[in-house]
Amino acid sequence: MSLSRSPSLALMGLGIRNQWAYLKTFILRNLFLIVILYVFASLWKKVYADRFEIAGFDLCRMVWYLVVTEAVIFGKSELWPTVQREVKDGTVAYGLVRPLPYPRIVMMRFLGEGALRLLPVIILGSLTARLTAGGFPSGVAGMASGLLLSAGALVLMAQMEMLVGLAAFVMEDVTPLYWILQKIIFIFGGLYFPLDLYPARFAAVLKVLPFAHVAHWPGTVTVMNGALFLRAAGGQVFWGVVLGLIILTVYRGSIRRIEVQGG
């Protein structure tokens, strides 16, 4: 099959086109990102007032790290509410008449939307970081590896949100699950600061978990000009496979529970 006839790419493409309808709203909503970055940049300036470096990060790197991690979290569209709604209203069942499995269809759409949304977030974030902390601290290698790892982070987020959404087969409301996932990524995934700021042994454990591959690794590798890229990408691939297998198992078990009454 040629690349242009790949169902996954076609779904991503349609996700991008579908997202155009919401793009203006999305950009307006994300003006808040400027506030967040400004507040954090000001805080870090105070922290860095009497030192040049913390855990290998200078002020400029620390703020740009935040741009990368926030780009993924702000840029992604929310997949779990869609999955929860479609499990509850039975839409997931209608996907069974297609030759592609439902999780793949939804995730590709999500990734397409995310790819489009990532761009304005990166632009807004970069402008804010440039004005508050200085220019991009890495070169082309940092930029390229950052983009690749951000894409990988979007995939992992899609997978984790898919699992949260699929929990709707057994739970009335999965919002608490997403709330927990979000907070884990904030605190133990390294959304606000690199995991290197934690005690070494604790940080070493956190760094191998999937949450770190959503925030810490893309942020760190980008501002360190691509250093440890293979380690980070390898981790993302590993967790991508593991989460993919879990989704497959959960999905296959869940579709037997489908109950769609009436017409």
Add this chain to the structure above:
Amino acid sequence: METVIRTAGLQKSFRSRVKNPGLKASVRTLLRPQWKETEAVSNLGLEVERGDMLALIGPNGAGKSTTIKMLTGILYPDSGEIDVLGLNPHTDRKRLAYKIGTVFGQKSQLWFHLPPADTFNLLGTIYGIPRREAEKRIAYLSEAFEITDFMDVPTRKLSLGQRIRCEIAAGLIHEPEILFLDEPSIGLDVVAKKRLRELIRRINEDSGVTVFLTSHDAGDIESLGRRAVVIDEGRTVWEGTVKDLKYSLLNTRIIDVKFAEPGPCVPAMEGVTVLKEREWSLKLEVNLDSIDTASVINTITGSHPVADITVAATPLEDIIARIYNGELKGGAL
């Protein structure tokens, strides 16, 4: 003729949690949940031949949609056998997906913000149709379903009638052998319904696709179904040709009379029931097993001047309602 759908002893129940009112009941339910079992389909047997148009009729909650969902692999039956095109819809779901098309009147398969052309192209890709072939197929369906003019209009801006035509065209992109239509005309006005029925009939005649249709609209059955299966509470209550359903099952005719002068009392006749009687008009139901239509007309015209008279079969809707009510039995069960 080749049988393309066969079911035997099909059974499906739904289990739902009982939620009694009040806080006390809620706590009790939390500790000791109570379940209620609803039998949606019971011992259902069906056979459909290639190229046929079968209508599955029933009132709301009869089990029509549950049946179509089991046939398409969406729902697992509790027991019984299903064979669709030689495949088991649950174990061979992916293979079957390439051979069947589905349209669920209440669930759209079109992308809301995008024009139908985009969804059609995507479906072509999902079903692995080479680009050239997909383009040809889309062009053919656009013309056949008269949707060319709004192929580039976002789905959200289409009328319901336009959208349903696009939905059916989308279900046919991959040239399925069977088209399952679940309440396709729901919510449509009379003009849109008529047009839709013509298009479905044409596609069945032109491409030979087998059509399996569920509806509670007698008009759909009358225009589309060659064979009909009436189900109620998950059970088959009548099965046969639509022609039999209309003309043989209920051996009656309706006679409408308009008098030239204010009407008299009609003499009582065996097998004739007066449905409506006014000064200038009369509506009768004639049971052909007891008396023929000509005798009734002769009696009426002989007793009083008549301005107009019409004879019609009993409306299908009434026949179906009587089957549901258990007033009529028979058919090839």
